[in-house]
Amino acid sequence: MEAMTTAPTFWQVAKRPQWIGILAACLAVAAIFGILANWQTARAVEGGQGDDRDTETPVALDSVAVPGEPLTSEAGGRIVTVTATVQPDDFIVLNGRKQEGAEGCWVVGRAIVEQGESKGASLAFASHFVDDCDEGEIDAALNEAGAYAGSSADLVGRYMPSESPTIGDFETGESRAMSVADLINTWSDYEPPVYAGYLLLHDPADPQTSLSIHSERPVTRTDLNWLNVFYAAEWLLFGGFALYLWYRLVKDARDQDIEALDDDDIDLDDIDLDDIDLDDIDTGELDLIDPDYEEQQRR
Secondary structure, eight states: OOHHHHHHOOHHHTTSHHHHHHHHHHHHHHHHHHHHHHHHHHHHHHHHHHOOOOOOEEEGGGGGOTTTSSOTTTTOOOOEEEEEEOOOTTOEEEEEEETEEEEEEEEEEEEEESSSTTOOOOHHHEEEETTTTTTTHHHHHHHHHHGGBBBBBEEEEEEOOOOOHHHHHHOOOOOOOOOOHHTTTTTTTTOOOOEEEEEEESSOOTTTTSSSSOOOOOOOOOEEEEHHHHHHHHHHHHHHHHHHHHHHHHHHHHHHHHHHHHHHOOGGGGGGGOOOOOSSSSSTOOOOOOHHHHHHHHH
């Protein structure tokens, strides 16, 4: 290869096979980081998507839920219908329930599905909200809810996920959480399976004299998951750094070539030997001085 006579440009150095190979490796690394950034962005957008399901059109309960199986996102919050028999001995009152700023009690019970593949499965439901837990109103609500007891009825309501028991349930002995796992311990003659969720009834026995539980459609989420957005930005920075690393390596290689070229351009004819002080040269370490030249200098 011929010696270089002019300083190479950046792209002349970059086109050399070794730097093309390193560029390919850096591009592969940057592509991986880009894929990870895209995945994090998708996670952020997915977490911020609204609930566009049609939750307000009633569907059969057994079309979206299976007893004994976990509640799915497709089933949660939907209005469902089911034909079931309300059990007269399984009504209880839950304290500490809130509705539109008021605190009161729920009247809850148990129904046994009468139709389809889920026949015989138990389903928890809540039928009434009693403001301030007034004892007289609680008795009235229990009587209204009990109107369904012992007979098959078409129940309509919003299917909701079971709640977890609260500390107050254990400390005070009062039931506050709509926990299916806790409720089955109070049911008489209970036999599995049971639905993982519970029903908020839309049609109380007598809506004229009892305050029904207000059921609202699932809240629509529109916010992004900013933590995933931050992770996506990090992966993009890592990809950019991979390309910058290749740029710096090529630039350093070009600078080395320029330095080597400058060293090769030194003209020995331009050196004035009279300016060299031979007394400063250690001849013991430097054997390159011509003896004849030293003799001429002594004369």
